[in-house]
Amino acid sequence: MSEQSPLWPARLHHIRIDSGDPGTMTAFYRRGFGYSEDEIGEGVTLLSGGARQLLIGRGKSGTLPFMGFALDDPAQLDAYRAFLQTKGFNLQPSPSPLFGDEAFALDDPDGHAVVFGLPMEPDEDYDRLPGRLQHAVVATKHLDKMAGFYIDGLGFNVSDWVEEEDGSPTAFFVRSDAEHHSFAAFRADGQRFDHHAYEVTCWDDIRDWADHFAAIEVPIWWGPGRHGPGNNLFFMVEDPDGNKVELSAELEHMHRHMPHRTWKHEERTLNLWGNAWMRT
Ligand SMILES: [Fe+2]
DSSP states (O other): OOTTOTTOSOEEEEEEEEESOHHHHHHHHHHHHOOEEEEOSTTOEEEEETTEEEEEEESOTTEEEEEEEEOSSHHHHHHHHHHHHHTTOOOEEOOOTTBOTTOEEEEOTTSOEEEEEOBSSOOOSOOSSOOEEEEEEEEESOHHHHHIIIIIISOOEEEEEEEOTTSOEEEEEEESSSBSOSEEEEEOSSOEEEEEEEEOSSHHHHHHHHHHHHHTTOOOSEEEEEOSTTOOEEEEEEOTTSOEEEEEESOOBOOTTOOOEEEESSHHHHOTTSOOOOOO
């Protein structure tokens, strides 16, 4: 992030996932993640609970129409809007029903809208199984363009690169506050929504979430393990559309001006404890 970018601090507040079978997806997320459900019109369902919000829409499965990043206050949002306008970005009205009128959006090179705004409702205090929506990740055929957009354009801070031996990048992780990443992208043969993650309070929560999924007979898809970039403990489950969902603990914190690191493109990078999900 450049010194001047007013993006810091911003956090991922909600995402919209589309599905050809939104009813099945909604039922999965209610049961799996303790969400309560609200029909908000135009075929969109709002799922909310604790410090997590998700919109499920009718559309092409495996797509992420938008991500909503919450800034701290109106002054920061104004400053950030001016920062993006100075860079020549054409800002669009926000497609999100969860931010106020002052929110705005712009499309990344793969067509995901990135929305910046101020939440209209505070997070709920009570959460039986704590898990705050924390990051979203996409797979892309255009990693260089995506990195340019998020780092040089939007002003996210790059935390880690993953590279092949010849230096060609296979993933980048970017942050918008002290948490290691609020967004990341992996190089892949095709474009799709990759996963989203909930940050829990400690390792014991990971156990409790895994026991919860055991009780409802949702098997762990990958993990438990520890990522290299972010150093977080994690496991993943899979939703009915094949999107992965991550439970994460102890995600690394990095101060604003800490330089990025580089990791080798190998299984150990993605899971220090063992085998990995390699996108390429
Ligand atoms: Fe993740």
